[in-house]
Structure formats: C-alpha cells, structure tokens
Amino acid sequence: MGKTYVVVAEVRGGSLRQVTLEALQVVSIACQEGDSTAAVLIGSQTTKLASELADYVDGKIYSIDHPELEIYNPETYLNVMKSVFERVTPDVVVLGHTAQGRDLGPAIAAQLGAGQISDVIAIEKSDDDEAVYTRPLYAGKAFEQKQFTGGAQVVTIRPNNINPSEAAASAGEVIELDYAPSASLRSIVKDVVRKTSGKVDLTEAKIVVSGGRGVKSAEGFKPLEELADVLHGAVGASRAACDAGYCDYSMQIGQTGKVVTPEIYIACGISGAIQHLAGMSQSRVIIAINKDPEAPIFKVADYGIVGDLFEVVPLLTQEFRKVLV
Amino acid sequence: MNIFVLLKQTFDTEERIIINNGEISDDGVKYVMNPYDEYAVEEALLQRDQHGGTITVVGVGPDRTAEALRTALAMGADEAVLIGNDGLTTDEYTVSRLLAAYLGQQSYDLILGGNFSVDSGGGQVAVRLAQLLDIPHTSSITKLAINGQQAVVDRDAEGDTETLEVSLPAVFTAQQGLNEPRYPSLPGIMKAKKKPFHRMSIGDLGLSDSDAAAKTKRISLSLPPKREAGRILQGDHAQQAAELVNLLRTEAKLI
Numbered sequence A: 001m002g003k004t005y006v007v008v009a010e011v012r013g014g015s016l017r018q019v020t021l022e023a024l025q026v027v028s029i030a031c032q033e034g035d036s037t038a039a040v041l042i043g044s045q046t047t048k049l050a051s052e053l054a055d056y057v058d059g060k061i062y063s064i065d066h067p068e069l070e071i072y073n074p075e076t077y078l079n080v081m082k083s084v085f086e087r088v089t090p091d092v093v094v095l096g097h098t099a100q101g102r103d104l105g106p107a108i109a110a111q112l113g114a115g116q117i118s119d120v121i122a123i124e125k126s127d128d129d130e131a132v133y134t135r136p137l138y139a140g141k142a143f144e145q146k147q148f149t150g151g152a153q154v155v156t157i158r159p160n161n162i163n164p165s166e167a168a169a170s171a172g173e174v175i176e177l178d179y180a181p182s183a184s185l186r187s188i189v190k191d192v193v194r195k196t197s198g199k200v201d202l203t204e205a206k207i208v209v210s211g212g213r214g215v216k217s218a219e220g221f222k223p224l225e226e227l228a229d230v231l232h233g234a235v236g237a238s239r240a241a242c243d244a245g246y247c248d249y250s251m252q253i254g255q256t257g258k259v260v261t262p263e264i265y266i267a268c269g270i271s272g273a274i275q276h277l278a279g280m281s282q283s284r285v286i287i288a289i290n291k292d293p294e295a296p297i298f299k300v301a302d303y304g305i306v307g308d309l310f311e312v313v314p315l316l317t318q319e320f321r322k323v324l325v
Numbered sequence B: 001m002n003i004f005v006l007l008k009q010t011f012d013t014e015e016r017i018i019i020n021n022g023e024i025s026d027d028g029v030k031y032v033m034n035p036y037d038e039y040a041v042e043e044a045l046l047q048r049d050q051h052g053g054t055i056t057v058v059g060v061g062p063d064r065t066a067e068a069l070r071t072a073l074a075m076g077a078d079e080a081v082l083i084g085n086d087g088l089t090t091d092e093y094t095v096s097r098l099l100a101a102y103l104g105q106q107s108y109d110l111i112l113g114g115n116f117s118v119d120s121g122g123g124q125v126a127v128r129l130a131q132l133l134d135i136p137h138t139s140s141i142t143k144l145a146i147n148g149q150q151a152v153v154d155r156d157a158e159g160d161t162e163t164l165e166v167s168l169p170a171v172f173t174a175q176q177g178l179n180e181p182r183y184p185s186l187p188g189i190m191k192a193k194k195k196p197f198h199r200m201s202i203g204d205l206g207l208s209d210s211d212a213a214a215k216t217k218r219i220s221l222s223l224p225p226k227r228e229a230g231r232i233l234q235g236d237h238a239q240q241a242a243e244l245v246n247l248l249r250t251e252a253k254l255i
Helices: A018-030 A047-054 A074-085 A099-112 A219-230 A239-243 A274-280 A309-324 B035-051 B063-075 B092-103 B125-133 B186-192 B237-250
Strands: A004-008 A036-043 A059-065 A092-096 A115-120 A122-125 A131-137 A142-148 A153-157 A173-177 A187-193 A207-211 A234-237 A264-268 A285-290 A303-306 B002-007 B009-011 B031-033 B054-061 B079-084 B110-114 B137-147 B150-157 B160-167 B170-174 B197-200 B216-222
Touching (some): A004 A099, A018 A036, A018 A153, A047 A173, A059 A074, A074 A099, A074 A173, A092 A099, A099 A115, A099 B092, A099 B150, A115 A131, A115 A142, A115 B092, A115 B216, A207 A219, A219 A234, A234 A239, A264 A309, A303 B237, A309 B237, B002 B035, B002 B063, B002 B125, B009 B063, B031 B063, B035 B063, B035 B170, B054 B063, B054 B092, B063 B197, B079 B092, B125 B170, B137 B160
Parallel strands (some): A004 A036, A036 A059, A059 A173, A115 A153, A207 A234, A207 A264, B002 B054, B079 B197, B110 B170, B137 B170
Antiparallel strands (some): A131 A142, B009 B031, B137 B150, B150 B160
C-alpha cells in the first residue's frame, strides 16, 4: 500500500499562505506511485479557502471551520489534527516552517512518535526513489542532507525556497469535519496584536532593506522604511541595531534572529559580522551601503556604495520611484 | 517552584564552519551555551527571585556540555544534570525522549528552553517534550508573568504578538527580548564549583540505546557557494543611485 501524505495548510490574513502550495510541491516530488495526498485546513470561515485549496490537491481536503480556530492555539490545533488522524493515518506530514508550523510540527511528531526534518529548503530523490531533504545548519553557514530512517515522518519547509505547486489535474474533495470546543483548555489565546498587518513578512519578502548600527537611532530607520515601501519590501536589522534599541528583535537577521533569502538585500550601515552574514548571504543580489570602505559586508556584496546611508538611501528611493511608478 | 531549564551547548556564533572528511570540524572551536538558552536561564533566575524555588539545568550531549551547564550554575542555577550521549547518534526525537524520561521522574512546575539552537536549529525538542509529558507549551515567548498556577505569556509569532494564558506546569521557549541575560560573576563562578552536578547515562533513565535510536540521519554535508566581492559603484551619490537602479534592471534583471 502507498504512503499517505498530509499537508497542513496555513491561513494568514484570510488567505492561504503560499508556503502551503510549496508544501504541496514537496509532496508531489516526494510521492511515489500509489501514494495519496490529503490536506488539512484549520480556521474560521474556511469554505472559500477549502475550495481554493481543492484545486491543488488531488485527494481529500479536511476542512475544520470554527470561530475558536481563527487564531492558532497549539492545543486546539493539535486536537483538530488528532481528530483528523482518526480518519487518515499519516505516513508523512508536511507543514510550513512558520510561527505556526514550527510549533505544530514537533507536537504532531511527538504524538506520532515520528522523526522530523525541520526548515527544509530543497528536496530531491535518491537513487532508490526516497526523498532527500536539504536544510541549513548554523543558519546557513553549512547545509546538510537528511533522510528518515523509518516510521512516520514530519517535514517543515522554509517559505520562499521551493516553487509553489501547480493546480492538480483534478480537483480534490472537501470534507467538512465538526469541531467540538474543549471545556478544559490549558492554554487560551487572550489577545493578538498584529504589528505586521499590511506589511510584507520579513522572511517572505522579495526585497529586504536592512539597517545596522549606522542607522544611529530608531528615527534613523525612517529612510529605510520609505525605500522598503517603494519596493514593496520589508525592513530588517542587524543584531547591533536591535541591541542598541533602535528596533524590535523581531526584525533581527542573523544566526540569532531570522534567516532571509530575498531576491534583493540592501544592507545599510551594516558592517557584516559573520553572525549577520549567516542570516542573509543566500540572498540573490546583495547591495551594501556603508561609510567604511573596509567593512566586511563589501566582500559579499554584488554592488557596493561607499557613503553615508542618510545621503544615499533617499536618493535610491527617488531613483526607484522613477522607474517603478 | 521547581524550575527546569533545557540547555544545549553550541559552537560560538563567531565560528566559521569547516568541513573535514565529511564532518564538521570542531578543531579549536569555542563552545558556548546556546544563545537562546541564556534567555531561558535568565528567566528562570528572575522567576525564582519572585516566587522562590530551585532551578535545575538539564543538558543532553557529550561530556564537554558540562561547561555550558557550569556557566548556568555560575549565573545562579542551583543544580545541573548532564545526560551523556557519547557515541550515540541522536536527533530531536531521541533528545526529547531522554529528557522526558528524566523529567518524568521529577516534580516540575516550569520548564524553560531556548526557542531553537543556533547550530542544528530544528526547534523541536522543547515542544516534543511538552507533548511527551502531556503538559501545555508556548514557544517563542517574549514575556512571562506567573501568578499561582497560571502563567500569562507573550508569544512572538512572526512579528505579531499573541498573549496566552497557560496553566502550569508548562514548557516555554525563550525568544530574544524576553530579558537581558546576565554574565556569570566571579563569586558565581566560584560557587558553581560546589553546586550539585549529576551525570546520568541512558541506562540510568531506564532506556536502551535502541529506544534512543534516531529517526533521521544525515547523508551529506556541504558549504554554501562562496560569494565574491562585486563592484563598488563610482561617481557622486546621485550617479551611484541611478547606476544601481539601472544595474538591477539590466544586469540582475530584478526590477
């Protein structure tokens, strides 16, 4: 009998996240003859999204729709997954390596007694047709290729690294499952402050404008934000800028902090310490703006401008505006 | 309050990675406590200051892990436990099973760990442990307030902040911003030498090597392609800005 793959879809801001389609692509590569695919969609008012998802899944889509599921809660979501697993026994569960997937993945793995390969950036097949997963070590200073040794498997994949799946040959079948709220939850979400609404997510941004000690103050991020706005990009920071209190730690890029792989990375006033380089050196094109011509960041930059970021960045914003508007 | 902190020893983040004979070379490498675990130790100290109790730091790893555990003792933790894994191939599955076997025999109110380790970075062990112990967890917290058997935590969810109420005992993993980890003081380092330090083997936990067999295996290692320095743009800043935009359009074809 073939293996059963289960993709856990993710909803953000009322839409399916692209990483869900990337997870489906991983499944279509990993799949062998006779395997089957199912998807799980958990949320509130998921009917429309379920039929959208059905276009990509040649199999069953379990849709669990309840107001209590609007916001991710490790306990309620895991309860839902357990109820799904009563209907379908998974061999492989695939999730995004996102705030939700990073949390739900290991919980599912523990429940299934499964191995897990986290933060996968590429998948290929070995000579004997088994999946081989590539993932970063030390935030990208090295890479390892891993395989499972047996038993159930959980895989989380990093957004933006694997091409999203194309629509399936035939649409899947949506199955609505009931949700029974539990009276005895041990964790309850009381409040969510959406600091990121309307903004491009840092790890998914195609363009990142990043500031270091050279931005000098919280105020100093203003020109970087303006540039990012014009480019529909996100703003990041180095550890030095975060430690100095210029910005929130959620913006930190590096070995501690986030790893980003945008198409364009614009480093402003960042010297380029090895910890920072680990978090961004896989970007496609790196641009460095720094007053110090000896700054190590220029050694990895495709294009460098030696100068004061407060003079250069506004001029860049102006130039981009000319060609983009 | 009985507080346990999960500790891992990692390469210092300053280290470059060198691959030798298909393995990551640890020649002359400086080891440190995983930076995210420092926040967990600090939070344990802050919570003990407020609510009293004892802090036990627990690590799974080779003998050198003792150094990171001693650092935590020097910061102010009360006891350390090192579960040895010399000669074993472990992954997150096995480490969480070893920790669960140990903690299953303890009485705990609060278990803290780092959000992920800066080496393998799987971010699995603490969440798996919570499931194995059948207690709630919140990962990536930036704030923790405990009142009786109830904790209120802020969780960083990709930039958004979620506030949760969680009943203890529970597992929490520390995100940057949770606190400012202290440095071990000299008297702290001296005192640490006299604090209880327990070494345990897998057998001591009632497990066999096959119970602890990894579910995943590494088949190869590689380094990222080396980046070459590109070009420094010339002219005044206005010319440089115009040239850069032009290069991104014509050469890189990204705009």
